Amino acid sequence: MAKTVQKITLSPSRDIPFNKLALSQSNVRHLKAGVSIEDLAEDIARRGLLQSLNVRPVLDAQGAETGQFEIPAGGRRYRALERLVKQKRLSKTASIPCIVRDPKGEISAEEDSLAENVQRVALHPLDQFRAFKALRDQGAGEEEIAARFFVAPAVVKQRLRLAAVSEKLLEVYAQDGVTLEQLMAFTVTTDHARQEQVWEALQQSYDKEPYLIRRQLTESAVRGSDRRARFVGAEAYEAAGGVILRDLFEDDSGGWFEDVALLDRLATERLAAAAEKVAPEGWKWIEVAVDFRYGHMSHLRQLDGVTIELTPAEQVTFDALTAEQTKLEIEYEGADELPDEVDARLGEIEAALAAFENRPVRYEPTEIARAGVFVSIDADGRLDVDRGYVRPEDEPSIQASGEDPAEGETRQAGGTTSATSDMQRAVITIGGGESDGDDDSDDAIKPLPERLVGELTAHRTLALRDAVANNPQVAMTALLHKLCLDTFQHSAPGACLEASVRHVFFPAQAGDLKDSSSAQAVAERHEAWKAELPKDDDALWDWLATLDDTRRAALLAHCVSFGVNALYEKGDRYGGPGVSAHGVQHRIAQADRLARAVGLDMVEAGWRPTVDNYLGRVTKPRILEAVREAKGDQAAQLIDHLKKVEMATEAERLLDGTGWLPGPLRLVDNVDVSDTSTDTVEGLPAFLADGEEQDVAMDGVDPHPITAE
Template identity: 65%
Template sequence: MAKAVQKIKLSPSRDIPFNKLVLAQSNVRRTRAGISIEDLAEDIARRSLLQSLNVRPISDAEGQETGMFEVPAGGRRYRALELLVKQKRLTKTAPVPCIVSEAGTEITAEEDSLAENVHRVALHPLDQFRAFQTLREQGRPEEDIAAIFFVSVNVVKQRLRLVAVSPTLLDVYADDGMSLEQLMAFSVTAEHARQEQVWESVNKSGYDEPYQIRRLLTERAVRASDKRARFVGLAAYEAAGGNVLRDLFEEDGGGWLEDIALLERLVADKLRTEAEIVAAEGWKWLDVAATFPYGYDHEHRRLEGTPADLTSEEQVSFDALQAEYDALQAKYEDADELPDEVDARLGELEEALEAFANRPDVFKPAEIVHAGAFVSIDGEGGLQVERGYVRREDETAFVAATAEPDPEASSAASLADAGDHGGPPVQRATITVAGHADADEEDDDDAIRSLPDRLVAELTAHRTLALRDAVACHPQVAMTALLHKLCVDAFYQTYTPGCLEAGVRHVQLPGQTPGLKESASAKSIADRQAAWKADVPTDEQALWDWLATLDDASRLALLAHCTSFGVNALLEKVDRHGGSGVTAHGLQRRLDQADRLARAVNLDMAEVGWRPTVDNYLGRVTKSRILEAVREAKGEGAMQLIDHLKKSEMAREAERLLEDTRWLPEPLRLAEVAPPSDVKEALPEFLSDDEGQAGEIGEIEPAQAVAAE
């Protein structure tokens, strides 16, 4: 016979006046959590009590019920009701829905309180996101939703952004296939197909950190901090229909501009407009680009303008700004920290004073009509105009026009140049926007091919620039290299160009080499050039006497600096047709000498800051080359992590893996020095070591120069 199942008897519910309830000391909740009592009271006032209180009757010493009830479970709701009574918004006798537990039960009040809190299951975040979306679809503004649930408007925006992620990824999140932080990263873009594509990639590769997801989702966009974006302005970009990707969960620096083509067009249009204003000054030519390559101003004569005089009104304004700035500086000289308003005002004053200092120089009209200017964007996103450059082809006309002329002839020439307009002719700027994008072609050929000629030329351009910088810092090496070149010419009549093109003729480097202009070597050379230029006389006739007054250390440093500009370690195409290009023999001599020079100055391209990136190497070689680089730097295991990826993804991951490894491609490595084989170029004994062989540059002693080859 089946045993009868014991029936469960639920506790009865009843309405009890609030003034008959007291808060029990057996409530297990001691730590404050969740929304405040004040917010909970407002919610009860708006929608009434959604959950009954759990109460127990209070008995006297004889065990008789007193008519009062204690509240062991539901203490926060009781406190909220108590607050409403104190605010006169609820009568103290208002009936409160309660579940009444039987007196004398074996289950304690503490157990009831603990069970109510432990058995409660929090709402899944995705359900909350979808609930917010439902309210939004019902017409509730984001501000109202925020007020109802006592959260900030930004929190509501975040929740709505999360629920807008691809439904496929939301299902993955619901099944615990991704973390909330990963889901947040996907909210950067609203493009579902792109989100799913990135998830498939990172999920397979294992590199699925939130920062990696954000990087892949925004790799086709331009940061708002980019100088082009700052030059155009986000407002103008968005007004033109451009979309800005924003991250509501992380600091995004202003976001990412998604439409690069639109941004480039806006940059070109604004630069063209600014260039037309500059062209009205009468320059013969204007070169306009967002960024010019390194060495863009080589082969140009740079004119020296004179600072424009301040008008009386400008002088008064300048003096007032300077006086206010000095007064604030003196007042807060000993302060540990400036007040915010004072710090802001000092910044405004500095900017205004800097504007006076950065006014364009004044050039002579006779110079302007034969010279031009470069118009570009500076590193802060502002307009940069560099005036007063004379091209080589205009040099003859410039010299003739600026020579001491006959007054009458000068007057006639000026009138002829002015034509019918009574002023110098104006040449409209030729606008050329620099930059190109190589196709991200898929190359599945497993064979390791030779590096492209153009890539090798660009890599050796980096090496040439670094070598120049290093030679300039080693005066004895520079002097030995120069002495070697002169000795070869004097004793052996060998005129095949080598590594050092003494003269010194500036060697032009590939203009579009990625990162060349911003490299540490380029900045070091530019700073050194500026420092020397500040000391060198502007009058060429005074140069000899000035050089004669320099001490030996200064003369050596200047010699090294000037010599370094003739360094040429470029690997170029050989001219096989006997033209004016470099021959195979000449190219080999150049590279051999460049290796010797690099060893002498201990050149380490990793040390000077070169790193393999998608732009400068990894995106421009075969997959096999990429895998070879990772294997050499990180080992077979790291290579296997990326060998299944497409080329574009493989290049990006390889860039990350190689970032701090100091790995270098072959053209940038320090080659072994081969023993000299050209007996015709053996040096005289006084330049040789004890065994008759040419000593290495790196073994230079201060008192004795040795040969570079």
């Protein structure tokens, strides 16, 4: 006979007047936690009571109900209702929804109170983020949402920003695949594709710290504390269409200016405008740059000017400000903290006095006519106008007679004179080029993009690793070199042996890197060794001890190779935590030495220039330079009239098999970049030749068709 299932009977629900309710001493909550009673009362006043109170009848000595009820579960809601009654916003006899428990049941009031609090599951943060987003989508503003849930508007902004992260990453977070701190780091940008790209890259790294995520998401942006950003200003930058990445969870020092090209343009335009204001002073030249190289004035003579003294009126103002400053400092000398208005006034006085101290300098007109000015940005992001520098070629020559020029004349380079009454127009040079020149920027060979250099050196690093792993003698020399530096030049206390190899990852890499022959060779060798190595530490020691010298050297070379780093990266010129510019140069120099030792040849390693990995990423002059180096001037002339896309495609064909390499992949002492003869010039395919040809006589050989200009 089937056993009858006992049916569950739920406690009945009743509306009980508030004045019939009282708190129970069986309530297990005694410490304050969560939303305050005041905020809970306001929430109940707005939306009503969302959850009934759990009550039990109060019995008299004979066990009969008295009509009163005590509350073992729901005490905070009762306190909030009580507050509303005291404020006369709720009637004393208002009906309160309650679940009435049987006082004679097996379950005690304390157990009910404990169960209600312990079995409560807090809302997952992601559900909260999405709920806030849903409220905003329904038309509620951030301030309104904050008021409804008694949080600061900044908290609402943060949660809405978290809800706006890539849905793919949110799902990973929901499955505990990413921490809340990591998710917060991804909110720096709203670019979902970039967020996912960085997350995929992090899967190959053991380091997934939030600071690293922020750094990778903002690697192509400029910090708000950068002098260019402070000089231009966030308002002007955003007015020009620029986007500032903001971190709502940490102090971001003004965020990150995403469009670096726009920022540089705005900074240069503002500097150029400042130079135009300086030009009427009569200087011979004005150089404008966001940042001049170190020692740019070392070969120039600086004029000795005379600081212009204060006028009587300025002197009176200066003395009054100084006296006021002294008075305030004496008055508040013993104060722990200055009043806001006093602190602000002292700041104003200091700024005014600083302006008086930075007095203009007067130079002789004859000196101004041969000297120049540097216009730039100082370390604090302010305009820096540095006047009075004379180039060696502009120094006056000594006249044979030893006579000075007549008054009102200036001596020019070469000893000629001209009247200063005709004010000369200063030649303004911006970033190395005259502002009013006729130079065609398309014809200038510009530096390679930094990311492209990073990708090229990633190819070289991987090839160098493979070469080092195949040359145990060089690997042992490199390791011994590193150990000697650590032993004799640095202090390395701590572990038994702190020699280590840190696997270097590639933050910038081309799409074809993983498919290169070097990558495949490294991976195959790694898996072969991995299959042989014992997993246990002691067993590994015993296994290594039994290896013969040849295999021991091969394994050492393989391990050492993973520490090879020939990557180019932008050096930190301001003493930050990153590698310095000098450090990068030193790294590349050591990589060249290592490459020579192993006889690295990037052509043999399988690299060749293509549209995707180089030619489509550089300017037209760079493409023509590559073809000219590999095939000669006549080959370059075949394609110099083409558009960029067609030129890159045709250059790939012309360079195929020549062994040409871009600068970052060459050794510094390499002179010949190709063994291909430049005597033979190929013709363009018919579809690129525009249907026109010219005859070129070439030492008795048949003329080759080339495109007409």
